[in-house]
Amino acid sequence: MMDRTPVLIGAGQFTFRGEAGRSPSPTELLKIAADRACQDAGLPLGVLSGLDGLAVMGFAVDAEGDPRVIPHSSNPPATLAKRLGAKPHWSVYAEMGGNSPQHAINLVCDRISKGENDFVLVIGAEFLGSGVKRLSRGIGFEDWDDADDLPPPDRIGDRRPGVSAYEARHGMGRPINTYPMFENALRARAGRSIPDHQAHLGRLFAPFTEVAAGNPEAWFPIKRTPEDLVTVTERNRMVGFPYPKYLNAIMEVDQSAGVIITSLERARALGVSEDRMVYLHGASDAHDLWFPLDRQNYYSSPAMRLTAADALQMAEISLDQIAHFDLYSCFPSAVQIGAQELGLALDDPRGLTVTGGLPYAGGPGNNYAMHSVVVMMQKLRASPGAFGLVTANGWYLTKQSTGIYSTAKPNKPFERDTSGRLQSEINALAHPTVIEKPSGSAKIETYTVVHGREGYMLGIVIGRDSENRRFVSQTPKDPAILAGLEASEGVGRPGLVTFSAETGKNTFTPD
Numbered sequence: 001m002m003d004r005t006p007v008l009i010g011a012g013q014f015t016f017r018g019e020a021g022r023s024p025s026p027t028e029l030l031k032i033a034a035d036r037a038c039q040d041a042g043l044p045l046g047v048l049s050g051l052d053g054l055a056v057m058g059f060a061v062d063a064e065g066d067p068r069v070i071p072h073s074s075n076p077p078a079t080l081a082k083r084l085g086a087k088p089h090w091s092v093y094a095e096m097g098g099n100s101p102q103h104a105i106n107l108v109c110d111r112i113s114k115g116e117n118d119f120v121l122v123i124g125a126e127f128l129g130s131g132v133k134r135l136s137r138g139i140g141f142e143d144w145d146d147a148d149d150l151p152p153p154d155r156i157g158d159r160r161p162g163v164s165a166y167e168a169r170h171g172m173g174r175p176i177n178t179y180p181m182f183e184n185a186l187r188a189r190a191g192r193s194i195p196d197h198q199a200h201l202g203r204l205f206a207p208f209t210e211v212a213a214g215n216p217e218a219w220f221p222i223k224r225t226p227e228d229l230v231t232v233t234e235r236n237r238m239v240g241f242p243y244p245k246y247l248n249a250i251m252e253v254d255q256s257a258g259v260i261i262t263s264l265e266r267a268r269a270l271g272v273s274e275d276r277m278v279y280l281h282g283a284s285d286a287h288d289l290w291f292p293l294d295r296q297n298y299y300s301s302p303a304m305r306l307t308a309a310d311a312l313q314m315a316e317i318s319l320d321q322i323a324h325f326d327l328y329s330c331f332p333s334a335v336q337i338g339a340q341e342l343g344l345a346l347d348d349p350r351g352l353t354v355t356g357g358l359p360y361a362g363g364p365g366n367n368y369a370m371h372s373v374v375v376m377m378q379k380l381r382a383s384p385g386a387f388g389l390v391t392a393n394g395w396y397l398t399k400q401s402t403g404i405y406s407t408a409k410p411n412k413p414f415e416r417d418t419s420g421r422l423q424s425e426i427n428a429l430a431h432p433t434v435i436e437k438p439s440g441s442a443k444i445e446t447y448t449v450v451h452g453r454e455g456y457m458l459g460i461v462i463g464r465d466s467e468n469r470r471f472v473s474q475t476p477k478d479p480a481i482l483a484g485l486e487a488s489e490g491v492g493r494p495g496l497v498t499f500s501a502e503t504g505k506n507t508f509t510p511d
Helices: 026-041 045-050 076-084 100-113 128-137 165-169 175-190 194-213 226-230 264-269 302-315 332-342 368-382 421-427 479-487
Strands: 006-015 053-056 090-094 119-126 154-156 238-240 255-263 279-287 322-326 387-394 399-406 440-452 455-465 470-474 494-500 505-510
Touching: 006 026, 006 100, 006 264, 006 279, 006 368, 026 045, 026 076, 026 119, 026 255, 053 076, 053 100, 076 090, 090 100, 100 119, 100 154, 100 255, 100 279, 100 368, 100 387, 100 399, 119 368, 175 194, 175 238, 175 332, 175 440, 175 455, 194 226, 194 332, 255 264, 255 368, 279 302, 279 387, 279 421, 302 332, 302 387, 302 399, 302 421, 322 368, 332 387, 368 387, 368 399, 440 479, 440 505, 455 479, 455 494, 479 505
Parallel strands: 053 090, 053 119, 090 154, 322 387, 470 505
Antiparallel strands: 006 255, 119 255, 238 440, 279 399, 387 399, 440 455, 440 494, 455 470, 494 505
């Protein structure tokens, strides 16, 4: 049985910072990370022709409804396999979600332990940095030769959209609009004033910038002060209150990362040195109640709590035995809720990131957590026997995947819980009734004010009506109302909600 133990043997990542017109194609980005993973494992580059499995993370431009038309392969796994000279019998493309890398690694390790695969590459990339620049500047894509017309790939993951049609109508379909609402709920629950909470956010993420400054593959390797992060300036404009630009994940990057996973038997047959081997000791996946309006509240995540506990139990260790963490960090609310659900202090001396996080190391679409795993492997090889924990989050604190890694060889076969027990527990949790056409007196449960480059765009309010039913609405586009919601606490503020049959939207006007 131990010969079937899955083991990560190689890890590679790449960041392109050059001129957009010279950027690698999407497939080339993947190929560079794959080659680096081979080199990291001490293997010749051609060895990947022997892959029997390939999992590629979904590109952001393949999200349903994404308006950006950037040339790339219609079947990224098939195109990459061709470049590698490989003919894997299991080849998949991941659905959208930042949980995808850890979920894919969990799945691949499960398949290897069961004998379904033996030699797998799990990899992803994002090319929005150069792709968007090329589109906006009219730079051609003739050198991007991977726009193959292939049949659609097989998919892994949950393909449901992150928000309902009701939520999307009111502006909740963008992370930069929805994560700030978790943040404002956290602030109100903590009882902090708005200025005090902004200072708190600066102190939380300043250490992330310090880690990024020491990361050679970081998109922004710049150490910033807490004040730098939260002071609104021309370069650090407000995006979605209370988050200025420097507190938002940066998706327009050119980055790739991947890992090679084999059985222990195959790793030894390939001649991989024992000091390169990193094992997945704990693995767990679940999702919170799917749509944000169905959540119990906006300051917790049962799925984060339960997947972390499940992974620790599988690894047979406690949180105190973890030496390194990388908590998914698209926005500060994700980090705070993640730490809370793990039982981890925000100022824990072990730190909360090994990469620098999505706003600073880079937030490459659905592939950030792959970079977390790559850097975690480096950390663990440098401290043999230590454990590292990675969390990965998809959609709106929705899909959660957790992995626990170490160079220490497991003392039992790999066996993760696939019974659905955690999901059944989450699905059974009580949650508020949602109403789509509220009317009358109401109060704010949480909210945000969305800004464009020219200033205010709209206010989004999640509220409760007089019968405590939950709704989502927008505010009137009145600068005085929007400024007031940023000047003093809006959570708990009373007002009037109305529904318009003409627009299909609700409007909440604060008293």
